[in-house]
Structures are given as structure tokens and as C-alpha cells.
Amino acid sequence: MQNTIETAAGLFEKMQEKLSRVVPEFELKYKAELAYKINQLKKKRNAVILGHNYMEPALYHSIPDFTGDSLELCRKAATTDAEIIVFCGVRFMAETAKILNPSKTVLIPSPRAGCSLAESITAADVRELKARFPGVPVVTYVNTYADVKAESDICCTSGNAAKVVESLGSGPVIFLPDEFLARNVAKETGRHIIFPSRTPHREGEELDYQMVGWRGRCEVHEKFNVEDIAAVRRQFPDVVVLAHPECSPEVVAASDFSGSTAAMIAWVEKTKAPRYLLLTECSMGDNIAAANPRKEMLRLCSVRCPHMNEITLEQTLASLEQTRYVVDVPEEIRVRAFRAVQRMIEIG
Numbered sequence: 558m559q560n561t562i563e564t565a566a567g568l569f570e571k572m573q574e575k576l577s578r579v580v581p582e583f584e585l586k587y588k589a590e591l592a593y594k595i596n597q598l599k600k601k602r603n604a605v606i607l608g609h610n611y612m613e614p615a616l617y618h619s620i621p622d623f624t625g626d627s628l629e630l631c632r633k634a635a636t637t638d639a640e641i642i643v644f645c646g647v648r649f650m651a652e653t654a655k656i657l658n659p660s661k662t663v664l665i666p667s668p669r670a671g672c673s674l675a676e677s678i679t680a681a682d683v684r685e686l687k688a689r690f691p692g693v694p695v696v697t698y699v700n701t702y703a704d705v706k707a708e709s710d711i712c713c714t715s716g717n718a719a720k721v722v723e724s725l726g727s728g729p730v731i732f733l734p735d736e737f738l739a740r741n742v743a744k745e746t747g748r749h750i751i752f753p754s755r756t757p758h759r760e761g762e763e764l765d766y767q768m769v770g771w772r773g774r775c776e777v778h779e780k781f782n783v784e785d786i787a788a789v790r791r792q793f794p795d796v797v798v799l800a801h802p803e804c805s806p807e808v809v810a811a812s813d814f815s816g817s818t819a820a821m822i823a824w825v826e827k828t829k830a831p832r833y834l835l836l837t838e839c840s841m842g843d844n845i846a847a848a849n850p851r852k853e854m855l856r857l858c859s860v861r862c863p864h865m866n867e868i869t870l871e872q873t874l875a876s877l878e879q880t881r882y883v884v885d886v887p888e889e890i891r892v893r894a895f896r897a898v899q900r901m902i903e904i905g
């Protein structure tokens with residue numbers, strides 16, 4: 558962990574070892590100085606920094622005390638003793654940290670770090686669905702805001718979505734808000750999924766469904782398509798293709814492995830393919846490449862998440878210096894959202 562490095566020059570050397578293939582030297586020097594200041598201030602302020610796998614490589618490899626996907630970071634947020642949690646990720650993640658550990662000050666370095674999935678659905682939308690499908694349990698992907706989680710029975714991540722759905726038995730479920738993740742989970746669990754229109758169904762009308770989805774999309778993962786995979790396979794027939802389950806079911810079917818960011822990292826680490834193609838956010842590709850220097854990673858990398866990209870070392874330094882931007886969740890919402898998140902954590 559970089560916290561033990563006492564000088565900016567030492568930190569630069571450490572970062573260079575990992576990142577010389579992915580970040581130019583002049584940029585790395587500048588970023589090492591910023592990272593050094595952040596690490597000093599972090600100690601002084603008794604703060605912990607959580608870094609999502611989609612953070613840019615120099616930040617990812619210099620300041621976080623813990624890195625991981627949203628579930629791993631939620632667990633760290635729930636148990637930290639630090640007074641301040643700085644969440645280098647997007648807003649719904651920082652809110653989840655606050656839901657799990659409300660006595661801490663939770664900061665997000667940029668107020669613009671949103672998420673197309675979280676913004677695709679409101680608490681009022683969920684209430685409307687519950688009224689249309691009474692008694693059907695609501696499973697909500699963690700990529701949602703606290704008020705949406707509060708309307709849900711249980712949350713899930715891309716890593717445990719099928720397990721969470723199956724934990725509810727064989728009856729129908731409402732699965733929100735990611736259309737592609739829902740279709741992938743429906744396929745995996747053998748369920749028929751419907752996407753109801755905004756027009757209410759007629760009274761007495763029989764709907765054939767075991768899952769009810771919503772048409773939210775991750776603006777990054779929806780961009781990958783089967784033609785991209787075919788083109789790479791033509792050029793590199795021995796490539797192993799890994800797709801995030803927020804990609805379409807067609808892309809997942811054309812890939813060799815599908816899993817959460819944590820599962821993809823574990824897969825690359827434990828297998829010995831000649832080369833890998835990662836169909837996910839491009840900084841994560843850079844971070845996996847940096848952690849596995851002997852493995853060849855192919856990139857289709859024009860797909861950077863604009864929300865994750867809002868989080869920079871400069872913003873993180875300002876966040877710690879000025880205690881900005883504080884993430885709060887009203888207590889009445891937090892308590893209900895906590896139940897849904899906690900229920901998911903218990904399932905694992």
C-alpha cells in the first residue's frame with residue numbers, strides 16, 4: 558500500500574514500476590506529487606480512500622487504501638474506523654457507503670460523477686411498478702440512488718445478481734434498472750422477462766412473466782457489439798474475450814467469460830491465455846494490464862465512463878483540503894435502503 562511511502566520521489570518510482578507502459582513519464586511525475594500530498598493529508602485527517610476499479614491508472618495505483626468493485630468497497634466502507642471516507646467512484650457508491658456507515662463523513666471528489674443507470678429510474682417509478690405488480694419482490698442493482706434502494710426488497714451487484722434472484726424462490730421478481738443485466742440474469746436463471754410499457758395493462762389481462770425489467774442502460778457497456786468481437790477474433794483467433802454482464806446478452810454469448818469487474822480480474826489472474834480482450838470500461842483494462850505485466854491485453858478502448866472520469870487526483874486533493882463534496886442520505890431513506898443492501902451482503 559502506497560501509504561507507507563514517505564517521499565514523493567519514492568512514490569513516483571513505485572508508480573513507474575507499475576505504470577511506465579500506460580502513463581507517460583512527465584504525467585506520472587506530476588501525478589506522483591499530487592498523490593503524495595493526498596496521502597499525507599489523508600493521514601492527518603484520519604481519512605480512508607476507496608478506489609473503484611474504473612479509476613484512472615495513476616490514481617488507482619497511488620492513493621486508495623482499498624480498491625475493488627462496488628460490493629468489495631461497500632464492505633470496506635461498512636467496517637472502517639476512519640473518520641472520513643473519500644469515495645473515488647460515482648455518487649451511488651458514495652451513498653452506499655453512507656447508508657452502511659452513517660456516522661462517518663463521506664466525501665465524493667466531484668459532484669458530477671453520476672451514472673446513466675442510476676439516473677434511469679426514480680423512486681416514484683419503483684412505486685408505480687409495485688402498484689402494477691403487487692406482492693412481487695423488487696431486486697435493485699446497486700447502481701441506483703438511495704431513494705430507489707429504499708423502495709426495494711433487496712439489492713444485488715453484477716457479481717451476485719443471479720444468486721439474489723434465486724434466493725427469492727421460484728416466483729416472479731421485479732429486477733431494476735439495467736435492461737441488459739436483467740436479460741442476462743433471466744437467461745441464466747431460466748426466466749421469461751417482460752419490459753412493461755408505461756401504459757398500464759388492462760384489468761384482467763394475463764401477463765406471462767417471471768421477471769419484470771426496466772430499460773436502463775450503462776452508457777459504456779451498451780456500446781460493445783458482436784461485430785467488434787468478431788473483428789478481434791479474426792485478427793487474433795486465440796484471444797479470450799471477457800464481457801461485463803452490463804453488456805447485451807448477444808455480446809455475453811459471443812464472449813468466453815462474463816462476470817463482474819472483480820470476477821474478470823480474478824479470471825485474468827488465474828488463467829494463462831495468450832491474450833485477453835476486456836469488454837468493459839477502459840481504465841479498468843489499463844489497471845488490469847498494469848497488474849499483469851506479462852499478460853497481453855487487447856483494448857477496444859474508446860469507451861471511458863464520463864462519470865468515473867470526473868474523479869481526478871486534483872479533485873481528490875481539493876476534496877480532502879476543503880471537506881467537499883459531502884454525501885448525505887436522509888435518515889428515513891437510509892434506514893430502508895440499509896435493509897435492502899444488508900440483505901444482499903448477507904447473501905454474499
Ligand code: SF4
Pocket residue numbers: 647671672673674675700775776777778838862863864865
Ligand atoms: S460504467 Fe456504466 S454503470 Fe458504471 S458508472 Fe459509468 S455509466 Fe454507470
